[in-house]
Amino acid sequence: MSYTLYNSDGSGSFIVEAALIMAGAEFTKIEIDTASGMHRNAEFAAINPMKQIPTLVLPGGEIMTETAAIVIYLAQQFAGKGLSPEAGTPEQARFLRWMVFMSANLYEGALRVFYTERYTTDEGPAGLAGVKAAAENSMRTACAVLEADLARHGAWLSGPSMTLVDVYFTMIHSWTPEMADTSAMPKLSALSQAVRADALIAPILKRHGL
Ligand SMILES: N[C@@H](CCC(=O)N[C@@H](CS)C(=O)NCC(=O)O)C(=O)O
Incomplete structure (x- = not known):
């Protein structure tokens, strides 16, 4: 199966x-x-x-x-394989929170950047540029929320070790790196680098050209 x-x-x-x-x-x-x-x-x-x-x-x-x-x-x-923290723990609550947060704010923001014309009926250059700029701003705001959380909790978004929520961030970061550059978001940039260095994840990122 x-x-x-x-x-x-x-x-x-x-x-x-x-x-x-x-x-x-x-x-x-x-x-x-x-x-x-x-x-x-x-x-x-x-x-x-x-x-x-x-x-x-x-x-x-x-x-x-x-x-x-x-x-x-x-x-x-696949509980116990390190994909997410254990069910019922505070770390799992953070995992769920940031998974949905990233879907709603970052993935959706990236779609507004890449498919801008779908998000406005004003398809002139100013209309499109406005939608894109607003998407980029809201992505930066969302990243600042994550950066502040890392400052409180440590290197990873949902506990003491890497989980898929960190990998999820790294995927979206590779699409739109400008949303969290090294100087403005040092902790998120370091997280992304650490995911990229992971022995299991690195070859998958490479295969996907990310
Ligand atoms: N809300 C969906 C969005 C999925 C999505 O938009 N995927 C993109 C690729 S990253 C896609 O299929 N794009 C093709 C298109 O919309 O034409 C999710 O979170 O999975």
């Missing part, structure tokens, strides 16, 4: 692949080339009507979308 991951290298499917590898789960990947618009074909739209990557089919056939939900689900399925 195996998972099926609809993948596009460099996209949010990176973190789902990282989760499956950390878990030691059996999975196959189906490549969906978003650059050529393959995610908009009828076959994939029938699987994920939002036409987005990542999409994960569970061994029993259930289809999951939404990166944070998938990661949280896998962390529960």
